[in-house]
Amino acid sequence: MAQVGLKRVFLALINKADQTILKGDDGLSEDGLFEVTTAMLGTKTANITNISTNGTPVYGNNSKVDQTQAKGEPSVALDFNNLPFEPKQKALGRVSDGKGGYLQEDRPQVALLIESQTLDRKNSIYYGLANGEMQENAVNVQTDTNNEVRADDAITFTSFGVAKWNDEAMKVYYSGADKFDKPAMMADVFGGYAEATTTPSGSGN
Numbered sequence: 001m002a003q004v005g006l007k008r009v010f011l012a013l014i015n016k017a018d019q020t021i022l023k024g025d026d027g028l029s030e031d032g033l034f035e036v037t038t039a040m041l042g043t044k045t046a047n048i049t050n051i052s053t054n055g056t057p058v059y060g061n062n063s064k065v066d067q068t069q070a071k072g073e074p075s076v077a078l079d080f081n082n083l084p085f086e087p088k089q090k091a092l093g094r095v096s097d098g099k100g101g102y103l104q105e106d107r108p109q110v111a112l113l114i115e116s117q118t119l120d121r122k123n124s125i126y127y128g129l130a131n132g133e134m135q136e137n138a139v140n141v142q143t144d145t146n147n148e149v150r151a152d153d154a155i156t157f158t159s160f161g162v163a164k165w166n167d168e169a170m171k172v173y174y175s176g177a178d179k180f181d182k183p184a185m186m187a188d189v190f191g192g193y194a195e196a197t198t199t200p201s202g203s204g205n
Helices: 085-092 182-189
Strands: 003-014 043-049 057-060 063-067 075-080 094-096 102-104 109-118 124-135 153-159 171-174
Touching: 003 043, 003 085, 003 124, 085 094, 085 124, 085 153, 109 182, 124 182, 171 182
Parallel strands: none
Antiparallel strands: 003 109, 043 075, 057 063, 075 153, 094 102, 109 124, 124 153, 124 171
8 A cells, every 4th residue: 555645743751660651741741742743844754664574594404494583673764844942852861951951861762653644645554653762863063055054853763662562663553444543542652642631611510
């Protein structure tokens, strides 16, 4: 199945102890979920590599007769156009010194969800990576010419195995699948995340 475009990317910080989403001051937003919106100029690319890997060949009777099973270790090269400064530092594990400086400390665990679409744009294909770390390996600072020269936020996400997913690191979702449940997907990727509910005005307790 062909897919087109990069519709949205979601991030969240995850508690290392129980793999649940961190909220408020501990997380990236009040409810923990951070969407890279159009107001932030969106995400340019999310290149997922090493989704699967070959196992070790098994030989017998003078030929290759089998192969051991090996789990992939996906890595995502993300290119954000304009991430807000403070959430970016938080996701990278840089801690404020209280005077405008940010120093690298232990990297937090991060969950990531990438949304693309089918060729007819009628359904979405999601790539969920419920546990990993983000690193900024380089920043290419360049002089402006007669045009401004931008240095995007180039971030690498390295995945870890997820126990509830049989220690696989990535899960793929398809909105056109029978019984697809978006809230269940969000809670699956982002460790128990639940959308906020509001009580209609004038309703009772």
